[in-house]
Amino acid sequence: MTTAAEPSENPDLRAVDGRVPGRRGMATRQRLLQCTSDLLETTSYRDLKVVDIAREAGTSPATFYQYFPDAESALLALADRLVGEGGQRLIQPLRSADWQGSNAYLACEAVADAFLDFWADHSALMAVIDLAALEGDQRFRDCRIQLLNTFTVAATEVLTRQRDAGFAAAEVDPEATAVVLVSMLSHVAAHQLGITQAGVSLEHLRDAMARVMYNSPLGKTDTFGTTI
Amino acid sequence: MTTAAEPSENPDLRAVDGRVPGRRGMATRQRLLQCTSDLLETTSYRDLKVVDIAREAGTSPATFYQYFPDAESALLALADRLVGEGGQRLIQPLRSADWQGSNAYLACEAVADAFLDFWADHSALMAVIDLAALEGDQRFRDCRIQLLNTFTVAATEVLTRQRDAGFAAAEVDPEATAVVLVSMLSHVAAHQLGITQAGVSLEHLRDAMARVMYNSPLGKTDTFGTTI
DNA sequence: CAGAGATCTGACGGGTCGTCAGATAGTAGA
């Protein structure tokens, strides 16, 4: 979210000593960010050393610290940049889909795909965000919440509409349901690689997610209100 | 899972130099484990230092390294011990519940509670397991899979029965559905504290999870097979 | 081309890690 063109107004773009970077400084900063991103593809989060980033960028570690207080802050800058794109990509299938009747199932498939695809495209960085958020780093928590909140809000709208159209019991809480579904989507997407038990293919997971979403108040369920 | 009474047969209980610990050694090992567990309540995973564990246990750091190759291994020993208890607690509501008709909703509530309660009782250690697994540590991945797999297998059985009883379309994949539901349950349970957006109470999350489960093939859904 | 300010760097103190040789404590047997 921090890609403003006016450095002087963006505190994140100031060098640590408070000065606003000029042309050369900005280039160095960008280079450091790019190298951080590159290294993340081959190195795990915990093993990411400032020394390595600096060497990769052809500078001394001290230069790194001129632009970022620590390695995590560089990762946060990358993460922030991703949040904007992510929010849009994730809500796109929610917004543009037809939620009428059984068309809702196609919409659910599209939502599942959006999550799986986005995580696949940015697996390393998303893992860092998940990880740092779980570790308790408030900056990454905010970042993660911002990303998922975009989706949760949009999903809550759809859920509310579906409920009000009579597809679910009145006492269904759209927001809580949205949070639960987002948890499912993000968690499956994050762990798609190998954490879950083997023997279940990604396609099957996708289908299962779509079905679970479809059978939630997101899609069309007509017996729930009367059975409980 | 490593609580065998016969140390000589359990490689995990050997000191790092290969010798089997005697009475005093086992006591020290236990003390170190207990202190690790205690410190985890007040210290985050990343900030857990071997020096602190040793000081808490009244020994030198070198003594710690006599029983564990590193701090993570001590955490793994704690985690392993938890897996057995966890597996039982999580599948208990699955096994003992009545899945007939609308009683299934009560069963879904019980399952949601089991996850939330278990994570609440062991939040610090479960966070470590999630974290280390996400970081890629294979030992913790196995540990986590073992815990959740116990549940997934049991859930797959119930889902298969429900599907075969005609409550879901034939093409529903019970195992994939189980994996997806487990992801939802564990993720919501893990992030219950504050990672998800504020404004949604734990009770609402519990209800939403129960409803999602109930509306999945776990409970009774009767329109899905014909709408797609 | 001189000066000012921006940028970069080598060197350093501080902290944690994991190891090792040797000190100490417990114990079995005479």
Place this chain on the structure above:
DNA sequence: TCTACTATCTGACGACCCGTCAGATCTCTG
């Protein structure tokens, strides 16, 4: 009880990474 063996413990150490700072180097302006 004494001795000798072994389990257990420890202080000291080298290696590594962190983040800082004074001063060198570069860039641009006037």
